[in-house]
Amino acid sequence: MSLYLEAAAILESPQTSSLKAIIYNPSKPFKSPQSKLYALIVETLKFQDILKEVVENSGILKLERKLTPLLSILLTHDLLLAKSGIATSSGPLKDAILRHKARLNAEFTRARLKRGHGDLKSLTDAINAEHIRESEDGVTKTATGLTTFNPRWIRVNTLKTTMEASLSSSPTFNSFQEVSGMSDMFFSDVVRKYYYPKAELLPSIFAIHPSHDITSSELYKSGKIILQSASSCLPAIMLDPPKGSTVVDGCAAPGNKTTHLAALVGDTGKVFAVERDRRRADILEKMVAKAGAEKIVTILKATDFTTITEGHPAWSASYLLLDPSCSGSGILQRIDWDISKLNLPSSDVASGQPSKSSRKRKREDQSQKASMSTATTEEQEGQQVAEEVQDGDTSKERLQSLSDFQVAIILHAFSFPNARRITYSTCSIHAEENEHVVARVLNSKIAKQRGWGVQSREDNPLSTWHRRGLAKELSDLTVTPEERRRIAEGCVRVNRTDSLGGGFFVVCFIRQANNDSLLDGDTGSLGVASVQGNENYLQEGEDRIEVEDQEWNGFSDKHTDETPSAVDTQDDNQLSRKRKKRKSSKDQQIRTEKVNRQFQKNRKGWS
Incomplete structure (x- = not known):
């Protein structure tokens, strides 16, 4: 009976991720086989409407007080639809269903015929076809109509x-x-x-x-x-390390980008995969082995990237890929089944009559549709802007903390003596973690002394991608407006509506001057604070979108010339009103200089 009790517990719990993730990556192991749990829940969800009708019209919930609505449809599903029947030995719950087997079968036949299906196969084929169209078609209609x-x-x-x-x-x-x-x-x-x-x-x-x-x-x-989502493939593609080169993946787990780098550098190359969390490093190790990259990749377990200094084998790397912890605001979580919409039977319903909960659901749906139909175009446009800048899980303080950590990672990478190209990426749509970070590191002393800048659009492998960085978000960068636009063009943005697997940002820093001098531990005036309680790296990985003037319908060569760049410098007054007022660049510099002194004291990395 544990199979049905555990399935009921899953369906009663709030859904924070996909059903597969809940079952196959549980915080506490299940007693039941995971495959059977998943199959039972999915099949019950598919047939929930007809099962609800059968249970209600049979009246068994009035007669069997030990049965809950959830358990009744789970057990009824296996009684009526599973080839092997109810998957448990005798017990009070199974007996409660079997006592009404004839009645349940009769109500099921009546419900099937009412839907116009002469046999069970016809019914199951129709429900499976509906499931494919509505639940797994991969097409999402956003609140803004895109x-x-x-x-x-x-x-x-x-x-x-x-x-x-x-x-x-x-x-x-x-x-x-x-x-x-x-x-x-x-x-x-x-x-x-x-x-x-x-x-x-x-x-x-x-x-x-x-x-x-x-x-x-x-x-x-x-x-x-x-x-692997296409967006998470972009950092390795943009870094473009030559065959045989030495690369460092500074925040490596779970390993998709690491194995991508290994494939690019080939058998004669070397990849140092750095991961500070031991558990995630174990996952990284398994992925590297599965990809056949063990001879190329050296995994640095329980290692903080900022502790790699002179004398370490990775210190000589020429190419670095940095994909540090971020807010994850661009991640699309594919929820294969929405368990919150389970339509449960009611015990206080007369035969053949819709339940109170069903009538209430219909009223709510009608009310919602009416509300949506009266929304004006201006309100919808306002919602588009709000969706671009808001994320319920990201506070101003957390974005600042993450930004500090991200800057620390990049500044340390700037100090690698042989480094020539560095890609920085996030699965975030927030400028605080993207263009603002670019501005901060380019304003730093180490960037200026070592000649670090942003690779031009014309020179990077992603030059044909139509959506670029936001020039207005680089306002703190102390360069000319023309250079600011050039830097923005060198950045790549991916929206969650771009079909690449989620919102993303990536930029490639290149060494523009042949200055191999060491900086004696000086990382410049834009140092960073130690991030207390820094989260582990977030996997690729919600439907937040940054809305442009037109919908993009997939890759097309015509976008290269016809689609306007995202570096349009016209002021967006509406967006500016929506954004919270940022600290001035002077206040930002004072803050980071203060906390940088603590970091510079012993240079032992982030704890």
């Missing part, structure tokens, strides 16, 4: 195979057809076997419809393909 495609992105692990071999020679994808646009995969009556590549921007990466489950395929199990 359509977002959420495909499943796949990176081919070139250490083990090639793009061509994965698509043409493997039984997993050899029947898939290439399409020229993202929308082709979604706007069809049925889910088809399509894949969408964009080789000139995302080499060895392609997208498929999210309903295609490839985790049981040989390609996935052997590490030949890796599930």
Whole structure:
């Protein structure tokens, strides 16, 4: 009976992540097999409307007081729809259902025929088809009316195979057809076997419809393909380390970016993967092994990136990838089933009559629809701006703390004597963690002494991506307006509506001057505070969006020339009113200089 009790407990708990994450990554182990738990809950959710009707019309909740509404539909599902029946030995709850087996079967037949299905197969086929269209179609309609495609992105692990071999020679994808646009995969009556590549921007990466489950395929199990959002592939692509080079991944776990770097540098290269958390380092180690990158990657477990100094083997690296902790405000969490919308049966309902909860739900839905229909265009536009800058989980203080930590990571990377290129990225939409950080580090003494700047748009591999940095958010940068625009153009922004797997920001810093002098421990006037209680790195990883003037319908070559850049310098008065007033650059400098003295005292890294 533990299977049904645990399933009921999951359905009663608040949903903070996907159902798969709740079941397969629990804080406390389940007694029941995880696969059976997931299957029971998913199938019950799919059939919940008809199960609710059967339980209510049978009246068993009035007769069996030990049965809860949740347990009644879970047990009734297995009684009526599972081939093996109720998966438990005799007990009071099972007996309570079996006492009414004939009545439940009769009500189920009546409900099936009422829906126009002559047999069970016809009913299950119809419900499964509805599930595919409504729950796994990968198309999200935002509150602002924009359509977002959420495909499943796949990176081919070139250490083990090639793009061509994965698509043409493997039984997993050899029947898939290439399409020229993202929308082709979604706007069809049925889910088809399509894949969408964009080789000139995302080499060895392609997208498929999210309903295609490839985790049981040989390609996935052997590490030949890796599930990774396209946006999180951008830092390694932008860093573009040459074959045979030495690279440092400063915040490495869980390992997607690390293995991507390993594939780029090849067997003659070297990647130092730095991870301060031991548990996450263990996950990193498993991923590196699965990708076949053990000879390339050296994992530095329980190591703080800022403690790597002269004498350490990683100190000689020429290329560094930094993806530190951030607010995660750009992460899209695919909730495969919304357990909060479970429609439970009521025990106080007459046969064939809708329950009070059902009538109440309908009234609420009608009220919500009426409210939405009366919203004016001006109100919707205002909501677009609010969604761009607001995140319920990010306070001004937390963003400042995260920004301090991010600046610390970059400034330390600037001190590597042989460093030539450094990418900095976040899965955040907040300028405080993106353009503001860029401005702070470029204003620093170490950046100026060592000649660090931002790689131009023309020189980086992501030059054709249409959405760039926000020039107005670089107002604290002490350069000319023209240089500020050039730096903004060098930054890449990805919106959550861009179908790459979430909101993202990435920039590449390059060494512009041949100055190999050491700075004797001086990291400049924009030092940073130690971040108390710093969170572990957030995985890729909600539907916050930064709304532009027009919807983007997938990758298209025409965007290179026709889509306006995001570095438009016109003042956005409405956005400015929405944003909280930032500290002046002088106040910011005073604050960071004060806390920097403590960091400079012993240079032992962040605790």
